[in-house]
Amino acid sequence: MEYAFSSRISALQPSAIREILKVTSNPGVISLAAGNPSPETFPAKDMAEIAAEIFEKRFADALQYGVSEGYDPLRRVTAERLREKFSVGRDFDDLIIVSGGQQGIELSAKCFANEGDVILCEEPSFIGALNALRSYGVRLMAVPCGPQGMDMGALERILAETPRVKLIYTIPTFQNPSGVTMPLESRRRMLALAEKHGVMILEDNPYFELRYDGQYVPPIKSLDAAGRVIYCGSYSKIIAPGIRLGFVCAPKAVIAKLTVAKQVSDVHSNLFFQMLVCEYLETRDLDAHIAQSRALYKEKLERMTSALREHAPMLDFTAPQGGLFLWCVLPGGLDGAEFCRRMGGKGVAAVPGASFLVDEGAGSPAIRLNFSLPSARQIDAGCARIGETLKECLGERQ
Amino acid sequence: MEYAFSSRISALQPSAIREILKVTSNPGVISLAAGNPSPETFPAKDMAEIAAEIFEKRFADALQYGVSEGYDPLRRVTAERLREKFSVGRDFDDLIIVSGGQQGIELSAKCFANEGDVILCEEPSFIGALNALRSYGVRLMAVPCGPQGMDMGALERILAETPRVKLIYTIPTFQNPSGVTMPLESRRRMLALAEKHGVMILEDNPYFELRYDGQYVPPIKSLDAAGRVIYCGSYSKIIAPGIRLGFVCAPKAVIAKLTVAKQVSDVHSNLFFQMLVCEYLETRDLDAHIAQSRALYKEKLERMTSALREHAPMLDFTAPQGGLFLWCVLPGGLDGAEFCRRMGGKGVAAVPGASFLVDEGAGSPAIRLNFSLPSARQIDAGCARIGETLKECLGERQ
Numbered sequence: 001m002e003y004a005f006s007s008r009i010s011a012l013q014p015s016a017i018r019e020i021l022k023v024t025s026n027p028g029v030i031s032l033a034a035g036n037p038s039p040e041t042f043p044a045k046d047m048a049e050i051a052a053e054i055f056e057k058r059f060a061d062a063l064q065y066g067v068s069e070g071y072d073p074l075r076r077v078t079a080e081r082l083r084e085k086f087s088v089g090r091d092f093d094d095l096i097i098v099s100g101g102q103q104g105i106e107l108s109a110k111c112f113a114n115e116g117d118v119i120l121c122e123e124p125s126f127i128g129a130l131n132a133l134r135s136y137g138v139r140l141m142a143v144p145c146g147p148q149g150m151d152m153g154a155l156e157r158i159l160a161e162t163p164r165v166k167l168i169y170t171i172p173t174f175q176n177p178s179g180v181t182m183p184l185e186s187r188r189r190m191l192a193l194a195e196k197h198g199v200m201i202l203e204d205n206p207y208f209e210l211r212y213d214g215q216y217v218p219p220i221k222s223l224d225a226a227g228r229v230i231y232c233g234s235y236s237k238i239i240a241p242g243i244r245l246g247f248v249c250a251p252k253a254v255i256a257k258l259t260v261a262k263q264v265s266d267v268h269s270n271l272f273f274q275m276l277v278c279e280y281l282e283t284r285d286l287d288a289h290i291a292q293s294r295a296l297y298k299e300k301l302e303r304m305t306s307a308l309r310e311h312a313p314m315l316d317f318t319a320p321q322g323g324l325f326l327w328c329v330l331p332g333g334l335d336g337a338e339f340c341r342r343m344g345g346k347g348v349a350a351v352p353g354a355s356f357l358v359d360e361g362a363g364s365p366a367i368r369l370n371f372s373l374p375s376a377r378q379i380d381a382g383c384a385r386i387g388e389t390l391k392e393c394l395g396e397r398q
Numbered sequence: 399m400e401y402a403f404s405s406r407i408s409a410l411q412p413s414a415i416r417e418i419l420k421v422t423s424n425p426g427v428i429s430l431a432a433g434n435p436s437p438e439t440f441p442a443k444d445m446a447e448i449a450a451e452i453f454e455k456r457f458a459d460a461l462q463y464g465v466s467e468g469y470d471p472l473r474r475v476t477a478e479r480l481r482e483k484f485s486v487g488r489d490f491d492d493l494i495i496v497s498g499g500q501q502g503i504e505l506s507a508k509c510f511a512n513e514g515d516v517i518l519c520e521e522p523s524f525i526g527a528l529n530a531l532r533s534y535g536v537r538l539m540a541v542p543c544g545p546q547g548m549d550m551g552a553l554e555r556i557l558a559e560t561p562r563v564k565l566i567y568t569i570p571t572f573q574n575p576s577g578v579t580m581p582l583e584s585r586r587r588m589l590a591l592a593e594k595h596g597v598m599i600l601e602d603n604p605y606f607e608l609r610y611d612g613q614y615v616p617p618i619k620s621l622d623a624a625g626r627v628i629y630c631g632s633y634s635k636i637i638a639p640g641i642r643l644g645f646v647c648a649p650k651a652v653i654a655k656l657t658v659a660k661q662v663s664d665v666h667s668n669l670f671f672q673m674l675v676c677e678y679l680e681t682r683d684l685d686a687h688i689a690q691s692r693a694l695y696k697e698k699l700e701r702m703t704s705a706l707r708e709h710a711p712m713l714d715f716t717a718p719q720g721g722l723f724l725w726c727v728l729p730g731g732l733d734g735a736e737f738c739r740r741m742g743g744k745g746v747a748a749v750p751g752a753s754f755l756v757d758e759g760a761g762s763p764a765i766r767l768n769f770s771l772p773s774a775r776q777i778d779a780g781c782a783r784i785g786e787t788l789k790e791c792l793g794e795r796q
Contacts, residue, residue: 001624001625001649001651003510003598003649003651003652003655004510004564004596005509005510005655006508006509006510006511006512006515006534007512008508008512009508009509009655009658009659012658012659012662013658034463035463036462036463037462039457039458039461039462042457042458042461042462044453044457044458044461045453047453047457047461048449048450048453048454048457051446051449051450051453052446052449052450055442055443055445055446055449056446059437059440059442059445059446060437060440060442061640062640063437063440063442063445063638063639063640063641064434064435064437064440064638064639064640065432065433065434065634065639065640066640098664099497099664099667099668100664100665102662102663102664102665103663103664106662106663106664110404110406110407110533111403111404111407112401112402112403112404113404114404114405114406115513117404128661128662128665131658131661131662132662132663135508135659135662136404166402198402200401226399227399236463240461240462241461241462241463241665242459242460242461242462242463242464242668242669242670243461243668243669243670244664244665244666244667244668244669251399251401253399253401254401257401257403257407260407260410260411260529261407261410261533263526263529264410264500264504264526264529264530264533265500265501265504265530265663266496266497266498266500266501266504266642266664267498267500267526267639267642268642269497269642270497270640270641270642270668270671271640271641271642272640272641272671273668273670
């Protein structure tokens, strides 16, 4: 039977990454394709202790309906940490708990964008966010990017020339997939441009506590004196993603609308884990925990860059200062999608760069590699096969 | 600062129920306003045992990212139970795990309704669903209802006269808020009308396993040979709501679109509790557990109807055969909203009937009472105060 789906959803395709991840569930495959944190970093023992206590003493609250803005003590402790450590959130701001950073982006699109409105984004950018924005019938427009992230001159021109721009979507720190971090000066300029043109900035910042090198750069939201920035954060990369908990910090009027949208979307996020994460934040040392994760990921990143320099010296990449991804450009005009297909045949999964473009049909000579999930041995073996495959492809060209 | 919110969200108000529930968090208040199951029914001990086992042996999977359609073994065991016990789901159907029944409704609206499309619904109906539908800019249209639920003659006329009808939204069993159950013959006729007019039925069925009296009536979905019904179910009322787990059973092409919408909405539902509920279904006796809940709620319902007959004999109600709500019509043309305000002043919360109307501004002489959450003593005291308040109001009229 034919179904008359809405036009917004008819246009949306399952993401290429999703299809790749299905392949990687095959146990023989070395996956460099995921965006998953390492399970070694999950604080399972602490979580188990807290869960047992909640089941024993507070189950009547933890298993019951809660309010849409989230468990109040978790909202408070999250807001305090953001403010004290990162200067994120002012007196005019408020905070809502959401089901992962993804939901923060989706609800923001729902609350701000009418069909046909324009949303500006980096290119390449996070496919899950681009699809969430697309699912409200908006027109995505890529702003050119370089090694310093979004090109502010280009952003200024586009804002001056383009009607109906509602949001600038950005991942300013350890960007997914490029790994690039936008310098402070660009952040200030983006904010000034947003104020001038009456546009909101949607700052997606899930990775920024995972810095392995270089100097701290403050979130755009910490500079936001005018209430122009919607800040999406997540506990996925610093505690665990399967619990689906994130947060949005934004001006009170915005949080009020996000709360209405959240209420009709799923009433509230899993309350048991909201209470569990709150207890974890109050009684354990999250900063020490994150420091351990950083040490592990720094090692894995160094392992991957060394292995690539050894096995695939013709590959072009800049090691990121943090995050989960290494963005590599193939030599000799090779196509990323064709290369990933070939690698798939050798039991190594990676994501082609084209998956992160506004126009997914356009070609890209890049591939995205993840270093947080694979073991050291898998990193070595995967990079060796990348080298072999590159040599084959380049050999065939001659 | 003024923000340029989307028109779909600007039109949406926080629901009246939400505001009432905020008041009821005051510990002195007797709340007959909630839609909450009783925490006495939460299988916390079994859940604690299973949680401990998952933290010990399977935390690396349970805390990691999962797939958007849900944890495969939970999908399978949920689909099998639906099929074997209730004949819900055929070979052309598939099933997705969602974050509560609410999300099933919201995703269905997103996948089917363009702005300006018409969705038909019962009146009164569940405010959370009506707002989810409204949040996609659709036009809600009420079909007249009687003691047998939606009037099929009226539905036939409306379908013949109204262009752009996309969905019929119905809670056919122990309807929220009216408590009414649609007879089998109406279900058959609704299905035939949906087929004739190429319209989908969104069957919201969270209460149907909570029957205390009368004969089983099969879900509309069990009669659906043509693939016209999207079936939303929930574990909220039979296990616990705070874990936010429900499911949608619908034709494969529909589930494929819902999965894309789910992926951009929150990636997937809390995976830890998906695994926990799966284990619960596989190793504990859910049917026996539900039988216990039914016995408890039957007792509470009887307590409430007796107390009302004693203290407020002038109140007009029909005891429902199941569910969580008692719908009462006030005598003498009293207004439900005014009555609830007065009751609030006496420390008893109830929901005015007008909250459940398509046009919330219209008046209603009804109020909705919940009997699952309050204790027997609270039921008695609440009903006594309803009686007093009624006498006062009617006295003032003379």
